[in-house]
Amino acid sequence: MTVAIDVEGLGVHFRRNRRGRRNFKDLFAGASRRSRPGEFWALRDVSFSVQQGESIGVVGRNGQGKSTLLRLVAKVLLPDEGSVTVRGGVAPLIEITGGFVGDLTVRENVALMAGLHGMPRDAVAQRYDSMIAFAELAGFEDTPYKHLSNGMKVRLAFSVVSQLDEPILLVDEVLAVGDKAFRDKCYKRIDELLAEGRTLFFVSHNERDLRRFCTRGLYLDKGGLVLDGPIADVLDRYNADYNRG
Template sequence: MIEPIIQARDLGIFFPKGSKKKGRLKDLLVRRSKHDNTPGQDFWPLRHVNFDIFPGESVGIIGSNGTGKSTLLRLITGVLIPDEGYVRREGRVAPLIALSAGFSGDLTGRENVNLVGSMHGMSRKEIRDKFDDIVDFAELEDFIDTPVKHYSSGMKVRLGFALITQLPHPILLVDEALAVGDRAFKEKCRVVIQSLLDEGRTLVFVSHSPGDLRRYCKRGIYLSKGEVITDGTVDEALKSYDADTDAKQAEQKRKRARVAARNKAKAEAEAAQAAAAGVVDMKAG
């Protein structure tokens, strides 16, 4: 029997209202008790999430902004610690998430490749053997010995993508990595991701692009308000997402119509009152 490479059971995490970030170190040092999780005082980006992902699967995570997609990837990497349930994975992760976040601005591109590569478990020999491929893919031959603080955001992203995709780890997490860069670079990224899938890597892919989701993923998980609504084919997940989006837009349209009607009625009432007051003044005069 094949065991899941990623497994989530009753997974949940909360943020105190007014808090935008939740650090792993803080979570390890200061664990809040369950009776502190007072309803109405916390925001749960994810709650009661359950799924199994098996080796070699390509799964798209679908949902509107703020539904917990990126938070889920960070829970899988271990950057965030859940407050309820658990998420387990077998094997290391190659995270295409916030691609330039790990770079030190005062270090050169070369130094950052060595530093970040070692942080992800690459040996010095592996980094040395893959270094030319990383620089070539990032198209940074003329800038690799320049401090990263002088790079444009696009240059940083190219270097981050080139480095992370060289990791031999079995799990690939992608968070909107194809939404940045120019057209030629995006196509290079797409080719690399497809080649990694052809090697049998497991992909968890967050994107707002139906085309990219259909291109890479056979399975889709649709999240709404932090919970799994649909877990099926990518087309089924996209259909659920589109139906909910259409329903929300229709409700917003009805709300706008009600507000417009109230404003119109109010304006007409005020105009009638003003006209009546004018008539009274004329009679009094």
């Protein structure tokens, strides 16, 4: 099988005493990779590979590196150690409403976001009606994005990103938002994407969702990979550790 995601010796660190990554001087002056006062490793020495068409669930307590790992795979962050190789484009359902422009209309934002993710203009036009229908925003196409409710914004973002043709789907807790009817639509759409042979990389605290969509799991703790195996085994280990406190 083809390897879709290959992670080798991955490490990334942040500062506790200031927002964001290290400054430009640190990045371009050959700064030491050793942790300095005020810095911590969010991930360290993490290695695994994901085959094309696999469904991977990432579990762990808050602050253990799950979302950081997802952002590294999405190329939103760059590693300080090791490498992340992604073969094929990604459809990122992370920070789901990020990138939309408040003063632009729904119609304009659909064209903008789909275009930024590489969807050709003719494909945007062809899929526009289905995206609006999925988001339940018929009649709101000419409404400025900033006037939408939070629920409307999330529905629009999921609708656009889930229509991308990229082979790898990155999902970070997006199914935890919205009402039950919207979540059911999301579940059905993800089922359709998996049936097409897409690769799923899924971060969630929802055990039911993890068991439904994933066959394999990665358990992260304190920035390290504790267990890589069948999702049932990974969840059993995580729950046992959690119950021990």
